[in-house]
Amino acid sequence: MDVPPPEQLVRCVEQIDRDRLARTLCELIELPSVNPFGKVPDDEEEGEKQVSAYLRDRLRKLGWTCDVDEYAPGRYNALARLPGTSAGRSLMFAGHMDTVETTGYPQALTGLVRDGKVYGRGACDMKAALACYLEVAEVLAAQSIRLSGDLLIAGVGDEEYRQEGAKALGASGLRADAVIIGEPTELTLCLATKxxxxxxxxxxxxxxxxxxxxxxxxxxxxxxxxxxxxxxxxxxxxxxxxxxxxxxxxxxxxxxxxxxxxxxxxxxxxxxxxxxxxxxxxxxxxxxxxxxxxxxxxxxxxxxxxxEAYELPAGHWLAETLRVAAQLSHVPDCAPHGFPASSDAAYFGSPVALFGPGSLAQAHSLDEWVSIDDMATATAVYLRTAFLTSG
Ligand SMILES: [Zn+2]
Missing domain, CATH: 3.30.70.360 (Alpha-Beta Plaits)
Incomplete structure (x- = not known):
């Protein structure tokens, strides 16, 4: 098997660019993607159209294949793939593109950087993780790295209501050997969700x-x-x-x-x-x-x-792989936890763990933010998990 040498991983982690992370997140915040809660979106402020197109355009430029699927009228998933060089294990980074409403939130759609944090609707729930996935793709592309297994990035619709995006992906038959969802877990490893x-x-x-x-x-x-x-x-x-x-x-x-x-x-x-x-x-x-x-x-x-609730089967290798990646990235708490909110986890049909920057304390609030340091740490964990998974 064609394993990238360890120096490559070190160089990738060194190349994580905080300014680019913050800029990407601001651009994502500025693309409205409010969940229309069961309605057909009546304008481009609602639904996932703009964010899915953004992911597609960025990832295609970096050499990934990416398709946007309108799984329901006006509702979208984006699925990108960096094909592996041989038969290594595949890993999917999944994240929902929709946000809750912006009513009462001043400057909800203005990505604002201040004191090492990015502010705006969706900052932590969960456009920060989407920005981290794009950063993974950026640093891999900068060094022309292909892992042995497929790497996938899924931008998913409708997590905030009926999880129709994740259900459509699961129903498509697409499977990965493991899925990471970057919900705001405060950089803790969550192996179950309510x-x-x-x-x-x-x-x-x-x-x-x-x-x-x-x-x-x-x-x-x-x-x-x-x-x-x-x-x-x-x-x-x-x-x-x-x-x-x-x-x-x-x-x-x-x-x-x-x-x-x-x-x-x-x-x-x-x-x-x-x-x-x-x-x-x-x-x-x-x-x-x-x-x-x-x-x-x-x-x-x-x-x-x-x-549906979800729990990673006991003893699954993904838990240990993610723990090692977190430990190598100096994450303070590498013990397994549960995610108290609900998520898309049950619908992918593949083994899932949750790990992401930001906190549920800010999610859905009128003052949503995420720390850029935490985004950089999450990106390092995602990169290390990708290398370790691929073998
Ligand atoms: Zn969320």
Whole structure:
């Protein structure tokens, strides 16, 4: 097998260019790619069209093949490949191109560099990782390096809603020996991610005049009693901990009900989400919660929004390869962790680990940023992982 000599890897890491990393990220931030949440995008501010074209153009210039696939109307994946020279293991760097909305975020689409950080919507979630993948491609191209296995970069659509981009890639039959997703893990190695199931709880009551509440049944007060029982349910969940992800959690996110202060409300609707652990199903989580609540005039519908949980099979070589790459790159914490948010991981059909710059504390916030140092470290880890994977 045609293994690049170790000096090549050293030179590649030395050539990581922080200014170029920051510039690339600013350019990506300036290309809006807000997730339209199930709608067909009505202008170029939404969807992944501009970012996928940017990735294609940059990577083709660096000698990669790259195709952009419109997997649904106005929604895109970009898939690039640097073919290997022989039969080494293949590695895919995957990252979602979509972001959450920009409403209320001043200068969301102006990539701003200040005090060693890059600011803007998508800075950490997760255009920083896309910039790091491009930097990997830049330094490999600068030295005309081909690894023995294929290297792939996938820009993926719709992670923030229904993961349709990752599902389309998985359904295409494309497989890699390993996938790294550069979600903002604060440079920790995450070998599992939680899933999500969102439900609606409807509580029925009986409307009557607010002065004689005893003649009615107050749906809001019934809902409040039920929500009190959610605490007991959470305590039961707390007793079952996944070794990397900890316990499953419940979040009550929306409550609606009633019309006037002088009317006993006949209906209350609550939307809540349950974070799923690997092996849990939305139906099973629903059944467990239903069994823990006092019977009454309420119902919980099937989950209307779901994301599968994922965990890398125990003992998979990717975990050790990534750990070695992180250690060689002076990452302070090289222990395995779990990613508390949901991700595309379950849908690629290939073994996945998550590792990336930035923090969930800034993701989806109105002040999103990522440190350029962390982007440089992540790029070094990605490069080392590519060399180690390829063999
Ligand atoms: Zn993300």
């Amino acid at each position: 899933g999500l199931a969102a439900y609606e709880l409807r509580v029925e009551g009986l409307a009557t005049h607010g002065s004689v509440p005893q003649h009615g049944s107050n749906a809001i007060l019934s809902a409040a009693r039920l929500l009190g029982m959610f605490d007991d349910h959470q305590r039961a969940l707390d007793s079952r901990r996944h070794p990397l992800l900890g316990p499953a959690t419940v979040n009550v996110g929306v409550i609606e009900g009633g019309t006037k202060p002088n009317i006993v409300p006949s209906e209350c609707r609550i939307q809540f989400s349950r974070r799923l652990l690997p092996g849990e199903s939305p139906a099973g989580a629903r059944a467990e919660l239903v069994a823990s609540l006092e019977p009454g005039t309420w119902s919980i519908g099937d989950a209307w929004w779901t994301v």
